[in-house]
Structures are given as C-alpha cells and as structure tokens.
Amino acid sequence: NAGVTQTPKFRILKIGQSMTLQCAQDMNHNYMYWYRQDPGMGLKLIYYSVGAGITDKGEVPNGYNVSRSTTEDFPLRLELAAPSQTSVYFCASSYSTDLGGYTFGSGTRLTVV
Amino acid sequence: RKEVEQDPGPFNVPEGATVAFNCTYSNSASQSFFWYRQDCRKEPKLLMSVYSSGNEDGRFTAQLNRASQYISLLIRDSKLSDSATYLCVVNPPYSGAGSYQLTFGKGTKLSVIP
Numbered sequence: 001n002a003g004v005t006q007t008p009k010f011r012i013l014k015i016g017q018s019m020t021l022q023c024a025q026d027m028n029h030n031y032m033y034w035y036r037q038d039p040g041m042g043l044k045l046i047y048y049s050v051g052a053g054i055t056d057k058g059e060v061p062n063g064y065n066v067s068r069s070t071t072e073d074f075p076l077r078l079e080l081a082a083p084s085q086t087s088v089y090f091c092a093s094s095y096s097t098d099l100g101g102y103t104f105g106s107g108t109r110l111t112v113v
Numbered sequence: 114r115k116e117v118e119q120d121p122g123p124f125n126v127p128e129g130a131t132v133a134f135n136c137t138y139s140n141s142a143s144q145s146f147f148w149y150r151q152d153c154r155k156e157p158k159l160l161m162s163v164y165s166s167g168n169e170d171g172r173f174t175a176q177l178n179r180a181s182q183y184i185s186l187l188i189r190d191s192k193l194s195d196s197a198t199y200l201c202v203v204n205p206p207y208s209g210a211g212s213y214q215l216t217f218g219k220g221t222k223l224s225v226i227p
Contacts, residue, residue, distance in 0.1 A: 033214060042200075042219035043157070058214070090156055101147045101202060101215060104156035 002026050006091050006105035013081040013112045021076040021108050023091030031094045032074040033102070034058075034066065036087040043090065049074055081112045116140065117218040119201050125224045130191050134221045136201030137183045146177055148186050149200040151220065157200055160186075191225045198222045 007022045025032065030051045035043040045058030049068040063085060065077040074093075078085060088109050092102040119136045126132045138146075146163035161168065163175040163184050174187040188195055201218035 031214075043217045045214060048214055088154075101149070101159045101162070102157075104158070106156050 004091055004093050004103050004105035006089075006108050008108060009106065010109045011111070013078075013110065015081060015083065015112060017081050018077070018079050019081070019110075021078070021089055021091075021110075023074045023076065023105060024072050025074075025091075025093040025103070026072065027093060027095070027103065028071060029093035029095050029103075030071065031096075032068065033092045033094075034064070034074070034076045035090045035092065036060065036085075037090060037107075038087050046076065046089075078110075083112050086110060086112045116205070116216045117201055117203050119199075119218040119221045121219060121221060123222040123224055125226055126191055127226050128191060128193060130225075131187065131189045132191055132223065133185055133187045134199055134201075134223075135183050135185050136218055136221075137181075138201075138203045138216075139182070140203070140205050141179070141182055142206040143203045144206055145204040146175075146184050147202040147204075147215070148173075148175055148184075149202055149217075151198045151200055153197075157217075160199070188223075191223075193225050193227065196223055196225045 004025045033048040034046040037043050044060045047066040049055045052071050055066050088107050090107050091105040094102045116139050148160040149157040150160045151157040161170050163177045167176045172189045176185045198220040200220045203216045
C-alpha cells in the first residue's frame with residue numbers, strides 16, 4: 001500500500017496563477033483532510049471530506065476549493081495564488097478519528113512569488 | 114483557553130536523559146488522544162495513542178489525566194534520533210458537522226544533544 005500520495009512535492013507559482021494539489025489514498029478511508037503549515041507554526045485545517053461527494057470548510061478555507069468525486073482522491077485547488085499561500089500543504093486520511101488517528105502524505109511545498 | 118496547549122520548547126536534553134512533555138486540552142468530553150512526531154520538513158506521524166490506563170511503547174510512556182485534562186509523554190534514555198517536534202492531538206466529542214477532525218497542538222520541539 002502506498003498510503004497517502006501527494007503531488008507535486010515542490011512548486012513555485014507566480015501571483016495570480018492557479019494550480020491543483022493532488023492527493024490520493026489507497027486505504028479506503030472515508031475521511032480526508034487538507035492542512036497547511038506555515039514555518040514554525042501548527043497545522044491549520046483548510047477543508048475536509050467525510051466521504052465521496054461531501055466536503056466542508058475548515059479553519060482557513062479562503063482562496064481554496066476542493067472536490068471529492070471518488071473515495072480515493074481529494075484534490076485542492078488554489079485560484080489566484082497570493083504570497084500568503086506560501087506554505088507546506090499536507091493531505092491526510094483516516095478510517096476513524098477514534099482509531100489510530102491520521103495518515104499524512106509527505107506534503108507539497110508551495111512558494112508564491 | 115486554547116483547545117490544545119503545549120509548551121513550544123525547545124527542550125534541549127543530553128543523550129540518555131529522561132524528558133517529559135505535558136499537554137492540556139479544554140474540552141472535558143474529548144474522546145481519544147494521541148501523540149504525533151514531526152521531523153523537520155516532514156509530515157507528522159502517529160507515535161502512539163494515549164489510553165486512560167496509560168500505555169508504554171519501548172522508551173515512550175503516555176499518560177492521560179482526565180480529571181486535570183492533560184496528557185503527558187515521557188521519553189527515557191533519549192537518543193539523538195528522538196530530536197523532533199512532538200504534537201499533542203485530541204479527538205473532541207461529536208457535535209455535528211465539522212466534528213470529524215482531530216485537534217492538533219502546535220507542538221513541543223525536542224533537541225537531543227550528544
């Protein structure tokens with residue numbers, strides 16, 4: 001099993017550009033999450049999904065969009081990139097928050113210049 | 114009171130030392146608890162779950178004190194490889210939409226020095 005796979009690992013965007021961060025899991029987890037982590041800071045939840053076709057906002061959703069058309073995939077879309085979106089983005093999935101917590105992907109390091 | 118609070122450190126300890134971290138949480142009805150480890154520039158990884166009876170995994174011991182609403186992590190015989198940031202994580206009680214998510218502390222940084 002690959003676990004949670006994120007692509008790309010690194011990306012530099014110009015202000016105003018758009019991109020999609022990909023996240024895929026092969027563990028048949030219903031719950032998936034997107035976090036961002038700024039240098040020296042904690043994780044902040046952007047969006048999450050409790051199953052295919054269901055998504056909801058987290059703590060910092062502005063400037064982002066998500067979709068969940070399948071159980072496996074949970075892409076994060078950045079529209080009109082801004083320097084404030086420079087961060088490390090982690091995708092995670094879980095079967096249940098009660099049992100063993102989350103499995104994280106290795107992250108995407110995004111720089112907006 | 115923040116949902117999950119940790120001393121950010123850094124804790125600088127010599128190899129072989131014993132070090133303990135505490136974490137407090139605000140919601141007394143929280144259901145489950147975890148410690149995660151995050152290495153520099155890497156993703157968080159589950160270190161261990163924390164049970165009411167306490168649990169031990171090798172050099173690591175986790176304890177839960179529901180009455181005082183804190184959890185602890187004890188690391189014995191510290192190794193250089195233990196250097197990382199340790200995240201306290203709490204599963205709050207179900208309260209409708211938006212509940213299916215863990216609450217992460219900001220982490221405590223540990224540096225083990227030769």
